[in-house]
Amino acid sequence: MGNVFKYGDDVNTDVLFPGKYTYTAMEPAEMAQHALEDLDPQFAKRVQPGDIIVGGKNFGCGSSREQAVQAPKYAGITAVIAESFARIYYRNCINSGLPALVLPGAARALANGDEAEVDLAVGIVRTSKGEFGFSPFPPEVQAILDAGGLIEYLRERFAK
């Protein structure tokens, strides 16, 4: 299981990935270094592959910038769980192949120090605070997640 990084309500894209880097940091490793920089300066140093971000309400509000999803993904995050997501952030997660789960119960229960893992096939999040089930994604969305993201999904389509 991965470690939980827990944050509050209305976490915005500027603190997830500062705007001043949006047109300069283009490479995954460089983007990962700036992940959550103005929210949790320790995040980029402490995050391990398989870790999970847990947020409150309206997670990812603000800009449409995709780096706010990709930077933590490149840093090792494998899923984001929240009470609710800002809508473009939610779309960017799906399109980047990063499962975004609206699970208010899990989001409220989990804290820093907890562990969690997401089983998409079964539709369950296993955590040190118990198990939380979720409904399957709509087929259009699941197909993108299954491919590993929209780029991969479209690549399969254009290769035909």
Next chain:
Amino acid sequence: MAKTFSEKIFSNKAGRDVHAGEIVTLEPDHILTHDNTAAILKKLPEIGATKLRYPERAIVVLDHVTPAADSKHATNHKSIREFVAAHGIHHFYDVGFGVCHQVMVEEGFAYPGRLILGSDSHTTTAGAVGTFAAGIGRTETAGVWVTGGLWLRCPETMRVSFKDKLRSCATAKDVALTAIGRIGADGALYRAVEFCSEIIGQFSIADRMVLCNLAAEMGAKNGYFPPDETVAGFLGETSGDFSHLHSDPDAQYVEELAFDLSEIEPVAAAPHAVDNIHPVRGLAGKRIDQALIGTCTNGRIEDLRLAARVLDGRTVASHVRLLVFPASAEVYREALDEGIVRTLLDAGAVWMNPGCGPCLGAHEGALAPGDVCISTANRNFKGRMGHPDSEIYLASPATVAASAIAGEIASPEEYF
């Protein structure tokens, strides 16, 4: 079954009845990108696609860091110019033309009943003329380029109605901020927001653009005014009737909110959240270092007129930098013709080029540690305009102008 505005547009595009909650793949009439075109174009080879499905639907506007602040931005801009030439994208607006959301309306891309998507969260602004307009991410924008379509969930609709009239010192910005303060930054999450006023003509197109722009800060998917005679007049189609696009009388709203405009007073969003709303009178006396008038929220001629009314014959406080960014070259021309350029210059303002300016903290007036800025923009998140230890207050052009004179946050009421 009765339909909302959004359900009607989704149904028209899908070629079948679509209702809120359904996911459908739709082809937008236009797809908007800006400086982020440089990143999006790199996704085509990743996808394995070599061309745009409909190059005539793509609109590219350079506005975010224009003119280029350094060689990295310049290189991005160059790659965009080469890309639009190679792919036959004719709707390309280079440095200085205007802010992309202003261009969408000014150039007539935004039109009643159209579906517009854009790789920018404030794409919602085009709802002012009765367009279904929503922001999307970069990768899916590349997907729209190469396939022509995208999966979208038809939103539930929330109705925000206004009665009575605004006092002269209060503006559409104060209305929008008051609404955000009441419902919160996630108060319209995933929803369409339908704005309507009982007094016909209460809100100009500029006012509607402010409200639809800030619908994004309520979490909304799209915001819109049902297209009416104000829109028809703006489009020069005075006989135009767009009532078939209006929500049916018995359409389902998920929530209804009402505001009495006569009770709205000048307000501001205090650091570091857009829903941290306070009456300007309660914030008065807070010293400021910078004042900004412009952006996709408030850089139109109506906003500059309001600023000129306050600043005419007065002087910006000596410790304050007042930066003015017209939303487009067309707005700049009007300001020049109306004498507003001279009025603001004489007051001590710095006229900047049309564009986003320091709204996203990249250039042209970024903030130092400890700096306090009052701005007509739409976001005041920590670090948004530069250093994370700076502070941003969001307010109307009248409040920003009054504060620039006072050197501290000040209500514009005495000027009206």
